[in-house]
Amino acid sequence: MSLSTLTRPSPVHRPSDLLAAYLTGSFYFSSARGTLLADGVHTRVRAGSGGRARAAAEALDAAAAAGLPDPVVVGAAGFRPDGAAGLLVPAVVRRAGAPAAMAAHLPEPRPGTGWTVRPRPEPDGYTTAVSRALELIGDGELRKVVLARALELTGDHPVAVPALLTRLVHADPAAHAFAADVTAPGDPAPRTLVGASPELLVSRRGALVVANPLAGSAPRAGDETLDRERVARLRDSAKDLGEHAHTAAQVAEVLGRFCADLDVPERPEVIGTPTMWHLSTRITGRLRDPLDPACSALGLAEALHPTPAVCGVPAPRALTAIADLEPEDRGYYAGMVGWSGLDGDGEWAVTIRSAEVCDRTVRLFAGAGIVPGSDPDAELSETSAKFRTLLRALGLEHLV
Numbered sequence: 001m002s003l004s005t006l007t008r009p010s011p012v013h014r015p016s017d018l019l020a021a022y023l024t025g026s027f028y029f030s031s032a033r034g035t036l037l038a039d040g041v042h043t044r045v046r047a048g049s050g051g052r053a054r055a056a057a058e059a060l061d062a063a064a065a066a067g068l069p070d071p072v073v074v075g076a077a078g079f080r081p082d083g084a085a086g087l088l089v090p091a092v093v094r095r096a097g098a099p100a101a102m103a104a105h106l107p108e109p110r111p112g113t114g115w116t117v118r119p120r121p122e123p124d125g126y127t128t129a130v131s132r133a134l135e136l137i138g139d140g141e142l143r144k145v146v147l148a149r150a151l152e153l154t155g156d157h158p159v160a161v162p163a164l165l166t167r168l169v170h171a172d173p174a175a176h177a178f179a180a181d182v183t184a185p186g187d188p189a190p191r192t193l194v195g196a197s198p199e200l201l202v203s204r205r206g207a208l209v210v211a212n213p214l215a216g217s218a219p220r221a222g223d224e225t226l227d228r229e230r231v232a233r234l235r236d237s238a239k240d241l242g243e244h245a246h247t248a249a250q251v252a253e254v255l256g257r258f259c260a261d262l263d264v265p266e267r268p269e270v271i272g273t274p275t276m277w278h279l280s281t282r283i284t285g286r287l288r289d290p291l292d293p294a295c296s297a298l299g300l301a302e303a304l305h306p307t308p309a310v311c312g313v314p315a316p317r318a319l320t321a322i323a324d325l326e327p328e329d330r331g332y333y334a335g336m337v338g339w340s341g342l343d344g345d346g347e348w349a350v351t352i353r354s355a356e357v358c359d360r361t362v363r364l365f366a367g368a369g370i371v372p373g374s375d376p377d378a379e380l381s382e383t384s385a386k387f388r389t390l391l392r393a394l395g396l397e398h399l400v
């Protein structure tokens with residue numbers, strides 16, 4: 001018998017089948033690059049910030065040696081470098097192509113009734129924090145800081161995460177859509193980080209690396225003429241271009257440490273999501289040493305995180321300003337989510353436009369970059385517009 005007749009053919013999955021197969025507790029990640037659904041736990045990867053890529057490489061080697069086919073590390077890490085992370089090598093991984101625009105009609109989410117909403121902080125607390133950040137910038141302590149606020153929603157029945165994820169993917173098949181189990185000791189029920197992020201932290205395929213920092217935003221109006229005006233204004237806004245430049249420069253500087261050639265477009269372009277417009281720079285590079293574990297997709301993601309798209313400049317001072325000015329710990333918001341394979345290839349997205357769902361509660365965050373020229377009320381409106389991605393999928397858009 002030839003070897004080929006003994007080889008089990010790989011099953012072929014459709015992206016929509018993997019989405020339909022997602023159950024709370026699975027790991028789901030899709031993007032324009034493809035769809036990955038993972039179940040079960042082969043090995044948990046336990047390591048602190050800075051050591052995750054090495055621990056992941058060791059776990060992947062051990063899983064391959066134990067005969068696990070296609071070992072992959074999947075999961076999420078929180079915003080704070082010393083914060084929580086849930087990374088593991090799953091027992092089973094299924095892959096498919098990128099989700100396409102889906103024809104299937106989804107029933108509208110049940111209009112949200114019976115929800116209580118707790119903004120953290122209240123809107124005027126957020127504008128006060130932005131004013132304080134502007135003072136720190138004026139004093140020369142900071143050049144940029146991203147300030148976030150949270151909405152804590154409590155419904156009258158448990159939130160169905162598979163339905164929420166399905167709505168997010170249908171609303172924007174090009175987004176980095178994800179659902180990751182982030183249950184912590186003491187949680188009354190499974191906790192899931194779920195979202196649809198427009199921001200690619202880093203993607204690696206062989207020696208090729210892509211990062212797509214975003215910063216500088218305008219809400220989408222939903223009217224063609226108004227949106228054309230908003231896009232033109234964003235493209236020329238000195239405040240937004242400055243806010244963007246910090247992020248693109250830092251991402252380019254970090255990738256420059258690992259890459260021989262790096263292509264950094266001179267000017268950002270404007271990209272759209274169903275709710276927002278963003279300034280975007282797509283940076284591409286070629287790794288000098290793709291075999292170095294520090295150059296795995298996870299290693300690059302660790303080196304890049306947290307970028308000034310979610311933190312600030314200088315980063316250490318921005319981290320303390322965020323801790324002082326935000327009343328809520330960000331948890332997994334503004335962290336990273338994705339996967340890395342045995343060969344180092346993988347994809348990690350920034351966990352924005354996301355929520356943590358636990359039983360009847362949904363905790364969502366949105367942030368905005370504060371730079372000289374920021375207006376507290378406009379930053380408040382920007383965060384409200386960013387909440388729409390999740391609120392729309394929950395049937396709660398009327399809340400903002």
Ligand SMILES: C=C(O[C@H]1C=CC=C(C(=O)O)[C@@H]1O)C(=O)O
Pocket residue numbers: 146148199214215216217278308309310352353365366367368369386
């Ligand atoms: C921090 C968030 O967005 C980041 C990504 C794109 C644009 C941003 C901005 O214009 O402030 C933020 O840097 C968020 O959505 O919570």
